[in-house]
Amino acid sequence: MKKNRFFPILAAAALTLSAAAGCGRSGYDDFTFPEQGPSTLRPVxxxxxxxxxxxxxxxxERTVKTVKSDDGLCVIECKDSYFDVTLDYEKGTPQQVGAAYGKTILLAYPDYSEMCEGYLYENIKAAFSHLNGDYSGIKKRSDAFYSALPEDYRQELDGFAGAISGDSEGFTEDGIISCDEAKLLQFIPDVLRxxxxxxxxxxxxxxxxxxxxxxxxxxxxxxxxxxICKAHTLVHMKNGEKSFTSLSYLGFLTILTAVNNDxxxxxxxxxxxxxxxxxxxxxxxxxxxxxxxxxxxxxxxxxxxxxxxxxxxxxxxxxxxxxxxxxxxxxxxxxxxxxxxxxxxxxxxxxxxxxxxxxxxxxxxxxxxxxxxxxxxxxxxxxxxxxxxxxxxxxxxxxxxxxxxxxxxxxxxxxxxxxxxxxxxxxxxxxxxxxxxxxxxxxxxxxxxxxxxxxxxxxxxxxxxxxxxxxxxxxxxxxxx
Missing domain, CATH: 3.60.60.10 (Penicillin V Acylase; Chain A)
Structure with a gap:
């Protein structure tokens, strides 16, 4: 265990004071206190x-505008301070719903890719300061969690990543959310914490x-x-007995804070x-x-x-x-x-x-x-x-x-x-x-x-x-x- 050095320090300090008192000083009547600034201490x-x-x-809040996917599987109401999203899993497959969400985000928030990618890389760099542009370790982690997902979740994420990224892949700070970056977005708590x-x-x-x-x-x-404060999102996952409502940020398909219908x-x-x-x-x-x-x-x-x-x-x-x-x-x-x-x-x-x-x-x-x-x-x-x-x-x-x-x-x-x-x-x-x-x-x-x-x-x-x-x-x- 680490040794406790607190007592020796106090003892040394006491000896120093004793020595000073014995070096010809009989008191402190002639001592002048140096000028000090005002105290910064505040009462609790x-x-x-x-x-x-x-x-x-x-x-x-009022609804400023409403955008919908062509198939109706995603509806986004743009409020004053957040996005209110409804994803309908009762009328589409997970892959279709994920794709509808990705496409509709770009209609609701045209600058989403640039904002989101910048935020993602800030998280990466805060967690790992010496990557020097090598994101292979990050990709390995993200791919591992993606591969471990149940099939429905993987299909949903495939649909979302394909719609939000187009043909872009890999990790490059270019203002475009790539397929790999869209997947990592879901695993920030697991990969970056x-x-x-x-x-x-x-x-x-x-x-x-x-x-x-x-x-x-x-x-x-x-x-x-x-x-991230420009992307507050309330997501209603409409899926029969599996329905729940999640408060997160735009494009996040999993949980930060959520309540189900029960x-x-x-x-x-x-x-x-x-x-x-x-x-x-x-x-x-x-x-x-x-x-x-x-x-x-x-x-x-x-x-x-x-x-x-x-x-x-x-x-x-x-x-x-x-x-x-x-x-x-x-x-x-x-x-x-x-x-x-x-x-x-x-x-x-x-x-x-x-x-x-x-x-x-x-x-x-x-x-x-x-x-x-x-x-x-x-x-x-x-x-x-x-x-x-x-x-x-x-x-x-x-x-x-x-x-x-x-x-x-x-x-x-x-x-x-x-x-x-x-x-x-x-x-x-x-x-x-x-x-x-x-x-x-x-x-x-x-x-x-x-x-x-x-x-x-x-x-x-x-x-x-x-x-x-x-x-x-x-x-x-x-x-x-």
Whole structure:
């Protein structure tokens, strides 16, 4: 284990002060304090602001224009701040629907290829700084996840990639989305991974309506020009009993945040594993497509969480998945490291030992938590970018930001009763963005999604091109039914 050098440093400092005091100085009456600038310290209370949503309904945006594919399988309503997309799998094959989506995107957003490709390469370069134009490793990863998809998903993606790219292939920054780039677009979380996220769910014992409220914050790279904020998209996958609604970005066919027609809501939160184990895509599958399968095939949050947990060792990264429905809120802690992937102990006494202990499991409000992550109110369940159960010690002390956000949620919500949807929104947005401390709403917030189970409706804050706002507007996204 790494040696603790804190005490020797204090001891040395004490000796130095003692020596200075014994070198002829009898006091400090003649000492002049140097001039200093004003303190930059701020009281903790200064980081909070008052937002008022009581009695204010979320904004229902107008439709600026509507575009449709020739076969009617894709309809895109262009709203003021997002695209509302309906994909009809009841009247077409997956390949036909994918192709219709690709073609219609170019009608709704003519500059899509240039915007999307630029954003994609920013993600690549943020994840890998020394590729020097060699994207063969990226392609290998993307192809591996594509090959592991079920046939329907592959056909859908083939249709989309062919329509959006024409004849373009490979990885070249030329302002054109190639077939390969269109496929990688779907696997950013699996190949390049996510950034910070959080979630909170309140059950009916804590809410004024007696029904659940769930919030999920997606934090990602907005792009150097906040370009992803120009592509917010609500996608309605119309497919009988497999139907669901997904909040993501234009062209993304899998899951970031979504609710199915039974009210099962899923959202993933990256946990991290890069510094602990060697990444591999061999014999791995996409966890975001795993979430999509769960939404299409299960009617309760527990069934969805159990499916993901059972398949956790097939996923490339460790993640949390918030899973809620009308009756239950769970966090699937998808620990993905098998015993043969754990690093060998180091012989270097000064090298910090990394202890990897854990297993895929489902956390509920009664689960025993790690001693650092205490929680006092079983009516709420919280998730950040780390595992917090007592048996999962993975990245638990690696990022103080996780603990800070956890404590902030605890301070804001634990003990609150009869909370209305409007008061819930006020608490979720009460931190000032002019705040040097780590906070719930970072400057990488893409969207804040809220599912209100009393009305079976969705609303969201969608970060605009100007970035995160102190007092954001909530947008009415309609019902998940």
């Amino acid at each position: 209370s200064d980081i909070y602001i008052d937002n008022h949503y009581e009695g204010t309904a979320p904004t229902k 996510n950034t910070a996220c959080s979630a909170l769910s309140a059950n009916g014992n804590a809410t004024a309506s007696g029904e659940r409220i769930t919030a999920r914050l997606l934090e990602w790279q907005l792009g150097t020009e906040n370009q 009210g099962v809501m899923l959202g993933e939160l990256d946990v991290g594993s890069g510094y602990m184990v060697k990444y591999t895509c061999e014999n791995k599958t996409s966890y975001t497509y795993g979430m999509r399968y769960a939404l299409e095939n299960f009617t309760t949050a527990r069934e969805a969480a159990e499916y993901l947990t059972e398949n956790a060792y097939s996923y490339p990264y460790s993640v949390n998945v918030i899973a809620t429905d009308k009756n239950e809120a769970l966090v699937a802690e998808l620990f993905t490291v098998r015993d043969d992937q754990k690093p060998e102990p180091s012989d270097d006494p000064d090298e910090e030992e990394i202890q990897i202990i854990g297993a895929p499991l489902i956390r509920d409000s009664s689960s025993e938590l790690h001693r650092q992550y205490t929680w006092e109110d079983s009516n709420y369940i919280c998730a950040v970018n780390c595992f917090v159960t007592a048996d999962n010690l993975r990245g638990i002390d690696r990022d103080e930001n996780n603990l800070i956000r956890w404590q902030r949620y605890k301070q804001l919500f634990c003990g609150k009763k009869d909370i209305t949807i409007d008061r819930f929104k006020e608490l979720m947005t009460c931190e000032s963005t002019d705040n040097d401390l780590d906070r719930i709403r970072s400057d990488g917030l893409v969207h804040m999604f809220i599912a209100d189970y009393s009305t079976e409706t969705m609303q969201a804050v969608l970060t605009g091109a100007d970035g995160v706002e102190d007092s954001p507007e909530f947008i009415d996204l309609g019902s998940w039914k």
